[in-house]
Amino acid sequence: MSWLKRARKGIRFLNSADEAAVPKKELPENLWTKCSECGDLVYHKELATNLWVCYQCGYHFPIASQKYIELLLDPGSFEETHTGLVSMDPLNFRDSKKYKDRIKENRSKTGREDAVITGAGAIDGIPISLSVMDFSFMGGSMGSVVGEKIARAIKDGIDRRVPVIIISRSGGARMQESILSLMQMAKTSAMLARLSEEGLPYISVLTHPTTGGVTASFAMLGDVILAEPKALIGFAGARVIKQTINAELPDGFQMSEFLLEHGMIDRIFERKNLRNEIRDLLLFLWKDAQSYRGEPTDDVPQLASSSDS
Amino acid sequence: MVDPKRNGGYLDFEKPMVELEEKILALQESANGNDLDVTAEVDQLRDRVQKLGKQIFSSLEPWQRVQLARHPRRPYTLDYVARVFDSFTELHGDRLYGDDAAIVGGFARLGARQVMVIGHQKGRDTKSNLHRNFGMPHPEGYRKALRLMEMAARFGRPIVTFVDTPGAYPGVGAEERGQAEAIARSLFVMSRLPVPILVIIAGEGGSGGALALAVGDRVFMLENSIYSVISPEGCAAILWKDRAKAPQAAAAMRITAEEVHKLGVVDKVVAEPLGGAHRDMDGMAETLRTLIESSFDELEAMSPQALVASRLQRFLNIGVVHQE
Numbered sequence: 001m002s003w004l005k006r007a008r009k010g011i012r013f014l015n016s017a018d019e020a021a022v023p024k025k026e027l028p029e030n031l032w033t034k035c036s037e038c039g040d041l042v043y044h045k046e047l048a049t050n051l052w053v054c055y056q057c058g059y060h061f062p063i064a065s066q067k068y069i070e071l072l073l074d075p076g077s078f079e080e081t082h083t084g085l086v087s088m089d090p091l092n093f094r095d096s097k098k099y100k101d102r103i104k105e106n107r108s109k110t111g112r113e114d115a116v117i118t119g120a121g122a123i124d125g126i127p128i129s130l131s132v133m134d135f136s137f138m139g140g141s142m143g144s145v146v147g148e149k150i151a152r153a154i155k156d157g158i159d160r161r162v163p164v165i166i167i168s169r170s171g172g173a174r175m176q177e178s179i180l181s182l183m184q185m186a187k188t189s190a191m192l193a194r195l196s197e198e199g200l201p202y203i204s205v206l207t208h209p210t211t212g213g214v215t216a217s218f219a220m221l222g223d224v225i226l227a228e229p230k231a232l233i234g235f236a237g238a239r240v241i242k243q244t245i246n247a248e249l250p251d252g253f254q255m256s257e258f259l260l261e262h263g264m265i266d267r268i269f270e271r272k273n274l275r276n277e278i279r280d281l282l283l284f285l286w287k288d289a290q291s292y293r294g295e296p297t298d299d300v301p302q303l304a305s306s307s308d309s
Numbered sequence: 310m311v312d313p314k315r316n317g318g319y320l321d322f323e324k325p326m327v328e329l330e331e332k333i334l335a336l337q338e339s340a341n342g343n344d345l346d347v348t349a350e351v352d353q354l355r356d357r358v359q360k361l362g363k364q365i366f367s368s369l370e371p372w373q374r375v376q377l378a379r380h381p382r383r384p385y386t387l388d389y390v391a392r393v394f395d396s397f398t399e400l401h402g403d404r405l406y407g408d409d410a411a412i413v414g415g416f417a418r419l420g421a422r423q424v425m426v427i428g429h430q431k432g433r434d435t436k437s438n439l440h441r442n443f444g445m446p447h448p449e450g451y452r453k454a455l456r457l458m459e460m461a462a463r464f465g466r467p468i469v470t471f472v473d474t475p476g477a478y479p480g481v482g483a484e485e486r487g488q489a490e491a492i493a494r495s496l497f498v499m500s501r502l503p504v505p506i507l508v509i510i511a512g513e514g515g516s517g518g519a520l521a522l523a524v525g526d527r528v529f530m531l532e533n534s535i536y537s538v539i540s541p542e543g544c545a546a547i548l549w550k551d552r553a554k555a556p557q558a559a560a561a562m563r564i565t566a567e568e569v570h571k572l573g574v575v576d577k578v579v580a581e582p583l584g585g586a587h588r589d590m591d592g593m594a595e596t597l598r599t600l601i602e603s604s605f606d607e608l609e610a611m612s613p614q615a616l617v618a619s620r621l622q623r624f625l626n627i628g629v630v631h632q633e
Contacts, residue, residue: 095561182537183624187624187627221497234484235492240543241480245480
């Protein structure tokens with residue numbers, strides 16, 4: 001199902017890049033991938049060592065949730081939480097397909113239970129509660145399960161007294177659960193308000209794309225908000241806006257750079273720097289962080305050749 | 310009762326009722342002119358209107374509810390404010406960018422109580438609709454609402470909100486000024502305000518733009534209002550690839566007050582006068598006044614800590630998941 005339509009130049013279409021970006025073990029070594037930004041053919045193996053960033057133009061290929069976990073956390077520190085929570089079909093929803101069947105298909109296609117993975121982990125020894133959204137599962141859409149898992153991961157932050165990090169990537173609220181999906185916006189935001197009262201930091205990481213009800217709830221509530229370069233980030237869809245105002249949209253509209261310019265996010269990060277940026281933020285925002293920290297390192301995760309910076 | 314002589318703006322399924330009411334008026338007029346007693350005939354006709362109304366309104370399709378929620382004669386926030394409260398003083402502006410007329414707010418007196426009232430505001434005709442942007446707020450509208458709610462909390466005043474919007478406005482300026490952030494911030498802050506918050510979904514509860522005023526201790530839905538994650542047209546365009554399938558989408562998304570109540574999202578469905586709130590605004594307002602006062606009586610008995618704790622729990626409880 002297509003959740004986003006390419007309404008104008010500069011918006012990357014997801015499906016093909018997504019497929020390319022999910023690394024498979026049996027990938028033939030001589031495979032080339034065409035960069036969606038500069039059009040250059042890039043060697044798959046080199047792309048992988050460059051964290052799926054085009055070494056010609058710096059384009060950040062979308063990557064799977066698992067990759068962010070590897071990129072961000074100390075190796076072996078991740079312990080998945082709140083597993084086994086799966087979507088029901090409380091509305092008995094049916095469009096061209098039954099929602100029940102969609103869930104079943106997405107589960108077998110992705111091997112995921114729903115569109116977010118939550119867990120405990122550490123960055124340079126600093127413990128965190130992490131949630132990473134998974135776009136391959138129904139466009140990363142937020143229904144009851146996504147809202148519940150994210151709210152629980154925030155509560156884990158409160159209970160364990162550790163910072164919370166959420167990596168967002170979502171088309172928004174899940175229509176198939178209608179009003180229940182909408183309410184997950186309130187659920188997650190209310191839990192973040194509790195976290196904030198406890199003096200614990202929340203860092204929101206926005207990746208391509210983050211739109212709709214996810215943007216209009218936890219994604220925009222970070223004490224600090226980081227975004228990948230050229231990620232689509234917005235509330236309303238470009239097509240809807242275009243139809244409403246009946247005019248062309250400005251260049252780069254709803255891109256990370258546009259949001260930075262308009263004061264909506266703190267920083268745009270390069271993927272290879274994500275771990276260090278977050279570690280430094282945690283050291284600044286959270287006084288307890290230093291006490292957990294191991295030997296200081298400035299290691300960049302598994303990087304063979306650095307991309308242009 | 311709306312004067313049926315000011316015709317137009319009625320929905321097809323309302324027409325039989327409206328026609329009978331016109332007959333009553335015509336009969337009364339001719340009787341007055343000719344000094345005739347038509348009380349018996351009028352009573353009989355009124356009886357028929359009642360029966361017909363009950364018949365029509367007891368079996369409405371979800372799409373008909375959508376039409377009623379969007380009825381051009383439906384009472385809007387300021388109509389309720391004028392009837393429910395004893396006085397109202399509007400306050401303007403978000404102190405950051407501007408004053409959004411799609412959201413109104415101010416302090417009001419309700420018997421012995423001073424309360425903050427905030428709501429979406431639609432226009433009644435083209436000119437006022439342009440002014441009100443059809444009840445679709447920009448970020449400055451939500452930021453004004455938030456400023457007023459935070460002020461109310463600071464001074465220990467309870468809050469009532471009226472929700473009636475097709476949704477937050479999808480425009481370039483709205484995105485540039487952070488529509489998503491404004492809504493998210495509203496959810497975040499409302500969830501912790503230490504004063505009672507009552508929410509009345511009065512017409513269209515359109516997505517995040519509605520929810521931004523709807524994080525309350527009690528959430529009530531008028532019988533003919535709707536509440537959903539996306540408009541039926543928007544849902545139909547995406548899932549059915551055809552906006553004309555909006556009636557199917559409306560049914561599939563279960564957006565009527567009854568269904569939303571069943572899903573545990575609202576605390577109570579508030580009955581409307583027969584034929585809808587627009588046919589008896591005063592009657593509707595009276596019902597709401599009683600409900601608002603009794604709800605505040607209940608909530609004021611709670612400590613601020615207990616209040617925010619139970620508000621959080623209220624929203625944590627919503628959703629259906631299965632543990633495998």
